[in-house]
Amino acid sequence: MAAMLSETRQQLIALLADGEFHSGASLADSLALTRAAIHNNIEALADLGLEIYRVKGKGYRFERPLSLLDGAVVNADRQASLHLFWQLDSTNAYLMGRRQLCGNGEACLAEMQTSGRGRRGRTWVSPMACHLYLSYFYRLEQGMAAAAGLSLAVGVMLADALEQAGFVGVGLKWPNDLYLDGKKLAGILVELNGQYGEAAEVVIGCGVNVSMPSGVAAAIDQPWQDLQSQQDDVIDRSGLANQILKQLDSGLTLFSAQGLAPFIDRWQQRDCFADQPVQLIMGDKIIQGRAAGIDANGNLLLAQQGQLKAYAAGEISLRPQA
Numbered sequence: 001m002a003a004m005l006s007e008t009r010q011q012l013i014a015l016l017a018d019g020e021f022h023s024g025a026s027l028a029d030s031l032a033l034t035r036a037a038i039h040n041n042i043e044a045l046a047d048l049g050l051e052i053y054r055v056k057g058k059g060y061r062f063e064r065p066l067s068l069l070d071g072a073v074v075n076a077d078r079q080a081s082l083h084l085f086w087q088l089d090s091t092n093a094y095l096m097g098r099r100q101l102c103g104n105g106e107a108c109l110a111e112m113q114t115s116g117r118g119r120r121g122r123t124w125v126s127p128m129a130c131h132l133y134l135s136y137f138y139r140l141e142q143g144m145a146a147a148a149g150l151s152l153a154v155g156v157m158l159a160d161a162l163e164q165a166g167f168v169g170v171g172l173k174w175p176n177d178l179y180l181d182g183k184k185l186a187g188i189l190v191e192l193n194g195q196y197g198e199a200a201e202v203v204i205g206c207g208v209n210v211s212m213p214s215g216v217a218a219a220i221d222q223p224w225q226d227l228q229s230q231q232d233d234v235i236d237r238s239g240l241a242n243q244i245l246k247q248l249d250s251g252l253t254l255f256s257a258q259g260l261a262p263f264i265d266r267w268q269q270r271d272c273f274a275d276q277p278v279q280l281i282m283g284d285k286i287i288q289g290r291a292a293g294i295d296a297n298g299n300l301l302l303a304q305q306g307q308l309k310a311y312a313a314g315e316i317s318l319r320p321q322a
Contacts, residue, residue, distance in 0.1 A: 005048070005087040005112070005128075008033070012041055013050075013129065019065030019234075021058040048112060049127030049216045063213060065234045066129045069109055073238035078245060080105030087128075089115040091135035092191055092205040099193060099201040102137040105249055109134050109241060127216045131226075132208040132241055138252045140200040144192055147200055149260035149298025151176040151190045151313070154204055156263045157251035158186060159270055161244040162208075167230055171272035174291075174300045175313040178208075179272045183225035185209055206244065210235055260298055268293045277321040278302070280311060287311075288321060 011031055016022060024035045031038070042060055046052050051063030075082040080103060088094055088110035095108050113126035113133050126133055140146045152175060159170045159178055171179045178186035186208040194200035211228035227235055254262055268274070273291040280287040280302065289302035289309070299310040300318065 009041055009044060010086055012038075013045065013066070014068065016052075016060065016062050017066040017068055017129075019062055021053075021055065021061045023059035027060070045128075049130070049213055051213050051215050064211065064228075067210075067234050067237040068129055069111060069241065070238040073236075074109060074241045074245070075107075076242055078105065078242075078249065080107065080249075082106075083108040085110040087112045087114065088133075089113065090205075091133050092189060092203050095135045095137050095203045096191060096193065099137065099203065102139075102201075104138050104252070105245075106137040107134065107245055126207070127213050129237075130213055130216075131210045132206065132237060132244070134206045134208075134241060134244060136204045136206070136245065136248050136252075138202045138204065138248075138256070140202055140256060142200075142256070143196070143198060144194050144200045146256075146259065147190070147192055147202060149263075149294075150202065150204075150255065151188050152267050152294065152298045153251060153255050153260055153263040154188050154190065154206070154248070156266045156270070157247040158188065158206055158208075158244060160251075160266075161240075161247040162186075162227075164247075165240055165243055167227055170270065172267055172270040173272045174294065174318050175298070180225040180227075180230075182272075183223040185225045185227070204248065208240075208244075210237055210240070260296065264294065264296065273318065273320065279319050279321050281317040281319060282315065291318075 008031060015027060015030060024038050027038045028035050042052055053061050053063065069084055071082055071084045090113055091108040091110050095102060110133050112128040155172045155176060155178060159172060162170050169180060170185065173179050176188040177184055186206065189205035191203045192200050209224055209226040212224065212226040271293060274293065276291050278291045289304040292301040292303045292308055295301055295310050299312050301308050301310055
């Protein structure tokens with residue numbers, strides 16, 4: 001279980017975020033603590049997945065500088081509410097829990113998640129102040145049926161935001177992953193709530209690998225990529241989050257009015273597996289064919305023996321053929 005992030009530990013992270021060495025004595029003076037207390041709190045931060053170097057005569061520093069989230073930058077030029085936390089079980093769960101109070105565009109971000117979730121209940125590894133854990137609320141007045149293909153449209157929005165931030169070559173993997181250099185960069189989790197004939201309450205979760213700590217990478221069971229590998233300067237996570245939120249603002253307005261249609265061609269252009277041999281894993285069943293894009297409802301099209309067959313997302317995993 002992750003250590004609780006007390007105010008003292010928040011302050012300690014902020015002091016060390018520059019990536020420079022800080023002596024135990026200077027940290028103790030800054031926080032009005034003993035050297036022993038600094039040591040204990042450093043150990044607690046290591047339990048959160050932060051890589052900390054300790055050098056005698058120099059003190060402590062993080063493996064690399066951290067870009068801590070700044071709410072004013074994250075929500076710049078936006079009117080919707082923003083909830084920003086140091087530590088949270090799940091940003092999606094937070095918005096789902098208050099969905100009846102939410103307005104369109106309301107967002108939640110956390111420096112760390114203790115129970116981050118991906119598709120089909122998988123754990124989303126969420127180390128402190130390294131990646132983006134972002135959730136976004138939208139109410140679809142047309143109801144649950146209008147959400148068909150939403151995760152695909154969100155993939156396009158997220159890829160566009162990353163491209164605007166200077167990260168080229170981002171691809172999309174059906175139904176809800178973003179890839180870079182053939183490895184997973186980001187994932188999308190769309191959760192719905194609503195009754196027949198009523199508006200659908202939608203929470204969109206986006207997890208983006210920004211700067212993967214070396215000590216955390218071993219816990220991930222699939223090839224991954226992060227944005228930091230693409231540039232030398234520390235990535236401004238707050239500015240990146242702002243670009244993503246603005247893309248979601250405009251993209252959800254378009255999706256609400258026109259559905260998936262405006263996004264289909266844009267999704268196809270980024271399709272990682274276009275015209276490649278793939279397999280669909282459905283429990284114990286494996287279906288093979290050639291990926292042929294998506295249809296108007298966002299179903300995967302698979303070419304099999306001269307015919308096109310459509311498959312809905314559900315409990316299906318798409319993989320390249322071995």
